Amino acid sequence: MKFYLALWYAKAINGLINLVSKGRGSNLSGEKALKVDPRMVEHFKGIDYSKVVFITGTNGKSSTTNLVTHILRENGKTVVSNLEGANLLPGIATILAKESTMTGKLKADYFVFETDERYLPLIYDQLPAENMLITNLQKDQVQRNGDPDFIYRKLTSFMNPKMHLYLNNEEPRTKSFERFTDHVTYYGVEKHSESFEKDETYPTCACPKCYHKVDFDYYTIDSVGPFTCTNCGYSSEAAPHYAVKDVDFENKTFTVEDESFNMPYDLPFMLYNYSGALALCERFAGVSVKDAVPAFNSFKNIGGRFEVLHYKDKTIKYMRIKQENPDTLQSALNIMASDQEEKMVCFGFYAVSDFIPFYTNTFYSFDCDFKPLAESNVEKYFCFSQNVCYDTANRLIYEGVESSKIVIKDTDDIKTIFEEIEKADTSNIYLITWLETFNKMKKYIEEGN
Known part of the structure; x- marks a missing residue:
């Protein structure tokens, strides 16, 4: 009875949310x-655990989940x-309640x-899926996750021989x-022009x-x-079961098993999402x-490599990254460095404010190689945002960038940011910052400023 009360309560909340904003995702219900029922998820009926897959990892789990669902x-x-929901237990409970009958039966x-x-x-404790795809385990959100080995131990706590694992062949922890288990499918990406x-x-x-x-060998x-x-010779497989090959970023194509694909998004890290999704679907x-x-x-x-804003005579290329994570930052740095035209580079890293206490740990930038960018014809660097702008400037100085080429503004003021961009001689501007700041900049332009 407790389960039915929890289910109907969730359905009622979902109904109210749908009235207010149809299609809006929420894990509230x-x-x-x-x-009402802490074990609610395990009480749903009609779920064959051999037909359930978890997609997890530091980077790429949302994109891979979206792509797998779309293909199927x-x-x-x-x-x-x-x-539409979150990726914790309440998010799972929300979607199961949405998709089930009034008695909690699911058909899919x-x-x-x-x-x-x-x-x-x-989640596994209540929903013991027999399939799991792991994208990678990297340094990420140290306030929540500590280090990757902490997450590694979390995942090993429920691994068992019955599971079929889909593993990133080129990421040591994941592989x-x-x-x-003996049920393993490896997926990977062959060397390409941006390795x-x-x-x-x-x-x-x-x-x-x-x-x-x-x-x-390379990245x-x-x-x-x-x-x-x-020491021990542990290594990636020479030939994973599924591999993205023949990557052509200019024409946005790649192949898997001799089949040619259009590349929806031409970001190097998306290639692993493509490879993993195809392995899982088949x-x-x-x-x-x-x-x-x-x-x-x-x-x-x-979005693809960048979103573009036009401000007066400037073309601003916004590169969205996941702050606290070196992988997406390195990809952005590589893309900027590949542009040998004169440019201005704007860095707007922020204090991390997921929950109190906020912090300004910028370790991830020291894992990244800034040298190619520093050697790629940058007119000047602009470091902004409260507090973190000084750490950002120091990282550039440690890479050998002359301090005379660095402008620092300890502010989040959008007008000030644009005023500094206006001062650049070049019209070729690259921007890395939080999505919230980018949206404010976009709105500033749209309002005619």
């Missing part, structure tokens, strides 16, 4: 319902997925859930989960098996690429690589 639906499959071909890597053991190397001064992860140094994205442990849901091709033509997810 699941959060409230779990207070385009191929006629019925899918329950938390695309597949259940595809994005899941937060830290809290996944709590090492192979030891828990790069970093010298010995930059850190790599310790081998997850013997804790000695891991060497990378396809930061901290990901073909690797070998210098082996988990029976949708062949060939049958997945048309779905890539209609996939909508996030």
Whole structure:
């Protein structure tokens, strides 16, 4: 009875939310319902755990979940997925309540859930999926996650031989989960025009098996690429089961198993999302690589390399990154460095304010190689935002950038930001900052300022 009360309560809240804003995602109903029945998720009926997959990891889980769901639906499959909700237990409860009957029965071909890597053991406890795709385990949100090895231990707590794991072949921590089961599918990305190397001064992860140094042949994205442990020989597979090949960023195409795909978004880190999604769709849901091709033509997810603002005579290319995370920052730096035209580069990193106490840890920038950018014809650098602007400037100085080329403004004021951009001789402007700041800048232009 407790389950039914929780279910009906969730459905009532979902109904009210739908009246206020149809299609709006929220985990509120699941959060409230779990207070009525804390074990609510395990009480839903009609879920075949062999048809459930969790998609987790530091980067790429949202994009991969969206793409997998899109491919399956385009191929006629019925899918329950938390695309609108959150990736914690309340988010799962919300979507299950939405999609179930009044008695809690669900009917779907597949259940595809994005899941937060830290809290996944709590979700698995009530929903023991037999399939899981792991994108990567990287440094990220140290206030919440500590270090990647902490998350690694969280995931190992429920791994078992029954699970089918879809593992990133070129990320050492992720691939090492192979030891828990014989049911493993590896996916990867071959070397492409934006693969790069970093010298010995930059850190790599310790081998997850013997804790000695891991060497990378090169990086396809930061901290990901073909690797070998210098001590025990643990390494990436020479030929993963699924691999993105023949990447052509100019024409936005790639191949998998000799099938040619249009590239919806030409970001290097998205290639792993494509590879993993295709592996999962074929082996988990029976949708062949060939049958997945048309779905890539209609996939909508996030922006491409950059969004563009036009302000007076300036073209501002906004590059969205995930702050606290070196991987997306390195990709952005590489893209800017590849433009050899004169440019101004604006960095607006912020204090992290997920929850109190706020902090300004900027370790992630020291994992990244700024040298190619520093050597790529930058007229000047503009470091803004309260507090963090000084750390940003110091990171540039440590890379050898002359302090005379760096302007620092300890402010978040949009007008001040534009005034500094106006002073640049070049019209070629690159911008890295929070989405909130970018949206304010966009609104500032739209209002005719």
